[in-house]
Amino acid sequence: AQRVTQPEKLLSVFKGAPVELKCNYSYSGSPELFWYVQYSRQRLQLLLRHISRESIKGFTADLNKGETSFHLKKPFAQEEDSAMYYCALGAGTASKLTFGTGTRLQVTL
Amino acid sequence: DGGITQSPKYLFRKEGQNVTLSCEQNLNHDAMYWYRQDPGQGLRLIYYSQIVNDFQKGDIAEGYSVSREKKESFPLTVTSAQKNPTAFYLCASSMGPQGRQHNEQFFGPGTRLTVL
Secondary structure (H helix, E strand, O other): OOEEEOOOOEEEEEOOOOEEEOOEEEOOOOOEEEEEEEOOOOOOEEEEEOOOOOOEOOEEEOOEOOOOEOOEEEOOOOHHHOEEEEEEEEOOOOOOEEEOOOEEEEEEO | OOOEEEEOOEEEEOOOOOEEEEEEEOOOOOEEEEEEEEOOOEEEEEEEEEEOOEEEEOOOOOOEEEOOOEOOEOOEEEOOOOOOOOEEEEEEEEOOOEOOEOOOOEEOOOEEEEEO
């Protein structure tokens, strides 16, 4: 069975500090990993996906198959990064995703 | 104006009543999904449909039912058999799976259901 673990419910950092949101997954096959973000009063939306290997809003995430992790990182946090972040796993040929429980990022001055 | 819409935004139900949540999309997406979002539990998949007239149970399908008679519409019925229906419900859609690649899911604004 597929599973996504986000160990932190809340991560509070100061503006300008580095950010790392942790995500670990369990899946025996070849996974696809995603990060979705939900800003206050906005819809849940895709932030980035591992196959794109791109940086969005300064965020990056590298798939580490050895550690089964897909941590989200940003070198310098901004106030506008405050949001709820969900890691998601796509597995097999079905289109469904398995989401983690989410981490709320709070960036303070 | 393209997108995915859900109605109503807020819904109140008495115990023992069935209620249907609406989800419509004009993105020409093949696949549609229903999630339940509870504090501390993230998003849990209720049902999904990869094509018209076909749907599959997700992780927490008990007490829910769906239909997919049209590509644009994927209504969710919360039945009286659902033990704890008070929650925030999210609908999403995506292009169908392309080989082993999963496509981006686009989410609606959600419906908050409260059982009185």
